[in-house]
Amino acid sequence: MENILVISGHTDLEDSVANKAILEELEKNLQNKEIRYLDKLYKDYKIDRAKEQEELVKADVIILVFPLFWFSMPSLMHKYFEEVFTHGFSHGSTGDKLKGKKLIASVTTGADEEILKKNNNESKLDDFLIPLKTTCAFTGMQYMGYVFTGGVSYQTRINEENVKAIKEKAKLHAKRLIDMI
Numbered sequence: 001m002e003n004i005l006v007i008s009g010h011t012d013l014e015d016s017v018a019n020k021a022i023l024e025e026l027e028k029n030l031q032n033k034e035i036r037y038l039d040k041l042y043k044d045y046k047i048d049r050a051k052e053q054e055e056l057v058k059a060d061v062i063i064l065v066f067p068l069f070w071f072s073m074p075s076l077m078h079k080y081f082e083e084v085f086t087h088g089f090s091h092g093s094t095g096d097k098l099k100g101k102k103l104i105a106s107v108t109t110g111a112d113e114e115i116l117k118k119n120n121n122e123s124k125l126d127d128f129l130i131p132l133k134t135t136c137a138f139t140g141m142q143y144m145g146y147v148f149t150g151g152v153s154y155q156t157r158i159n160e161e162n163v164k165a166i167k168e169k170a171k172l173h174a175k176r177l178i179d180m181i
Contacts (some may be wrong), residue, residue, distance in 0.1 A: 002102075004033040005059035009077025013039050017163055018038065018108045018152035019067055025174030026063075034058070034106055038076050044169045045076060047083035056084065057097055064132070065106040071128050071174075077102035081135070090139045099140030104150075105132055106177055108170075109171055110153025147180065149173040 007135055010019045027035060031072055034055060041048075056062065066073050086089070090098050107125065111114065116124045136143035152166045 002032065002060035002181070004030055004061045004063065005055055006030070006033055006035040006063045006065060007066060007077070007080070008037045008039070009074050011039055011069075011078065013037060016067070017150065017157060017166045018029045018173070019065060021170035022065060022108070022174045022177070025171055026065075026177065029119045029174070042076065042079075045079050046079055049083050049086070052084045053086075053089055053097070054078065056101070059101060061104065061129055061144075063106055063140045064102045066108075068107055068109045068125075068128060069151055072178045072180055077098075080122065085135070086140065096140065100142065102144045103132065103136050104144045104177065104180055105129055105146035106173070107148045108152050108173070109148075109150045110156075111150055112150070113150035116150065130155060144180065145154060147173055147176045164166045 006023070008019065008023055010016050013020050013023070023035060026033065036052070036055060038047075051120070064073070064077065065068070066077050069075070072078070073097075084097075085098075089094050125146065129146060133143050149169050149172075153167055156162050157166070
């Protein structure tokens with residue numbers, strides 16, 4: 001069985017319903033996994049490069065779990081890439097430590113999926129994930145695609161029924177992620 005590294009990039013997971021529920025489902029239903037909660041580990045944004053590189057080296061499959069913030073990954077996850085994907089580790093003449101590893105993106109948005117559609121009805125999400133696809137190509141990783149769930153905004157958490165609906169969407173999202181592996 002493959003070793004799976006799940007990296008949670010939400011900047012405040014305690015204030016999340018969807019991403020928190022997705023991670024809870026992965027925790028319960030995935031075997032051979034390590035989950036790294038960046039918001040808990042690095043509140044000060046001071047990433048432990050050596051530890052994170054060690055975890056990446058052990059992984060066969062890397063799942064990035066994050067909400068889309070302003071059409072990109074959250075700042076903490078971006079900082080993770082800046083600090084951990086260094087020359088000589090992920091790229092460069094000796095930077096082959098990620099080569100062949102599979103990468104899956106788990107993405108949520110507060111906006112409904114329909115808002116993220118182009119005129120030809122294709123998802124704009126593909127455009128927002130170009131940096132991840134390019135990172136995979138640059139480092140020799142295999143981009144395996146993404147699982148997306150929209151319409152899970154914190155603004156809709158106005159009653160228990162809505163929260164329950166978000167959690168159900170998150171459970172289905174996690175199942176789709178697990179099925180992808």
